[in-house]
Amino acid sequence: MRTRVGIVGAGPAGLLLAHLLAAEGIDVVVLERRSRAHCESRIRAGVLEQATADTLTAAGVGDRMRAEGHVHHGIELRFGGEGHRIAFDELVPGRAITVYGQQEVVKDLIAANLANGVDLRFEVEGITLGGIDGEPHLQWAGGRLDCDFIAGCDGFHGVSRASVPAGRLTAYEKTYPFAWLGVLAAVAPSAPELVYSASDRGFSLHSMRSDTVSRFYLQVPPETRPEDWSAAAIWDELKARHETVPGFTLATGPVMSVDVAAMRSFVAEPMRFGRLLLAGDAAHIVPPTGAKGLNLAVADVRVLARALGEYYRSGREDLLDAYSATCLERVWRAQHFSWWMTTLLHRFADADAYDRRLQRAHLDYVARSRAQATALAENYVGPPYEG
Template identity: 70%
Template sequence: MLSSMRTQVGIIGAGPAGLLLSHLLHLRGISSVVLERRSRDYVERRVRAGVLEQGTVDTLVESGVGERLLREGLVHDGIELRYGGAGHRVAFEKLVPGRAITVYGQQEVVRDLIAARLAAGGDIRFEVDDVAVHSLEDAPYVTFGGERLDCDFIAGCDGFHGVSRPSVPEGVITVYEREYPFAWLGILARVAPSAEELIYARTGRGFALHSMRSPEISRFYLQVPAGQDLDEWPDERIWAELKARLETVPGFTLATGEIIEKGITPLRSFVAEPMRHGRLFLAGDAAHIVPPTGAKGLNLAVADVRVLTEALTRFYADGSAALLDDYSDICLKRVWRAQHFSWWMTTLLHTFDSDDAYGRRLQTSYLDYVTSSDAAATTLAENYVGMPYEVSP
């Protein structure tokens, strides 16, 4: 016999999407329970994206969880595109005045949200097992670890490999996806950043990205072949390759230090639509994945949650389901814009085939256009800092 409890919104997944949704709903007086199969320590230490759009920063600050973000986040008013032996700055302050990006690790966002929810008495269940969703069309409930959670709605915020999306009946969801013939080798290093802003470097050896997490911690990425074994990349080789791809402009020297974390991530584009079935709503990576080149993953999750929060607020305020019915269409409009931008940045900066001289010349031509035309640079800048929200809670 299952022990039973009830809430208004059952949330599966304690990543940024699930935690932010629970927090925003709490501010609207809507109850929720968050279920997470991993431990709190794992969730808070999991290193992911670290570039926050202007709208993401505004959302966190306006909802009361931005104090540490404002204190410790690194505000950037531009990025550098480095290719052909020169660096070219895309100046956000000129092209999109008043909008910037903030470097602040996803795990820090998660820590802030967990602290806020627990301080407010929020119900987050870590290390739950055997999670399953049921009766999605009319009276949804979630079972887990010998318990049953009845709810009005279920939010599937449990990522690409979670249980939410596969619970939708076959044939309801259409999947669009693309896999890339390379991966990113990412490292965290205990060394001060060698530049004040992110550097996106395109070279004949492959792509490299210089980023940072704090004034003392740097983040780097290298394009490597898909399926590459991490054992093939000892620290010495990683630093040598980063130097070869980043020390391509006069006067730039890459500082090196202790590598404290490294891993290889395959690149893929993925969209599942619609993002709703019955009373199950998918958000974040459960519904869409983008290659990290455009820094959109976490930011798309925040955008989804904003729409879902407003839709649920209206439903509980006056019974209107209109925005719930429009949830998927509204979110997918932004998702596909981000899909295109992320694909464009990826194809612009990565090496696809060492023998494709024609493709390399096309890349150079478009990079020349972006770095010489304010119109082209503005397109990159406004997508990078984040398009305006269509629905605002």
């Protein structure tokens, strides 16, 4: 087979790229090693920046997001027995976040691609990349796809970045000394907006997926396994970390799923290697504290789709040449914000009394300073796109 762009990975990055390119008449084939059911059910991020929501709407895949998603105009920082609202509507007027699960975005994109006749192939085993400096191709058990470009959108553990020859990639990485226990529960949210709670017991986040389903996270040791926590222990700890302000009671309900997410930061530079272009988690990951992973993937794809579209319209390669530098400017801004939020809110085991007092002073400053609150707000809702 032959196509113009071979896309590895049917996550948000690969699916959105396929949809945008197909809309411009550019032939694509998407290869995914997992099943469609797995891709549509994997629970991941659920906070969409303003620019991400606008992108999905402009691409014609935002109808269900607008009908079922929850638009939030602020978040709460909870510490020291008080709650402090960071009001996006006051600090960054006209910009908000939309709470809408990543798996729902994936469902919408799969449906749109199939409706448009895009060649999506699931459960493709043994994918390998070749010819990235000359004649790019993808091979798997029983098949081969020749293409002009390969878009590596297959995540942190995928084959795309691993196919880059030694010495051509610089990796920047930081691992945090804790993990997040993620809990999905069949219970109505106890707060109207996301609550970031910092306490002596560790960090905790109260989020939501719908009017009847809530999502919670607990800071836990990095070696934690989901089976280490019973439902009773989960609710006890969530209550201890969230019921720290007068009048707040955390509603409980059946636990639907429990998972553990490692906390790390990673950036691969550059993001282009000949005819191979990395996007999303294949090129960079952030700790989920700042809710940037999915949003960075969408930002990458916007740049890449524009660059490939211009290449096929006019033969210009300057946008492709600038792809990595263009994306990395936004990536490093998000890296800093995610690191900042993580260090601001989590309890570090090796922190001494001085470190803890500094952390509390920083939290007080964010809560009391309009300038600091504005910096948090504009980074959280995400910068607008340029060009």
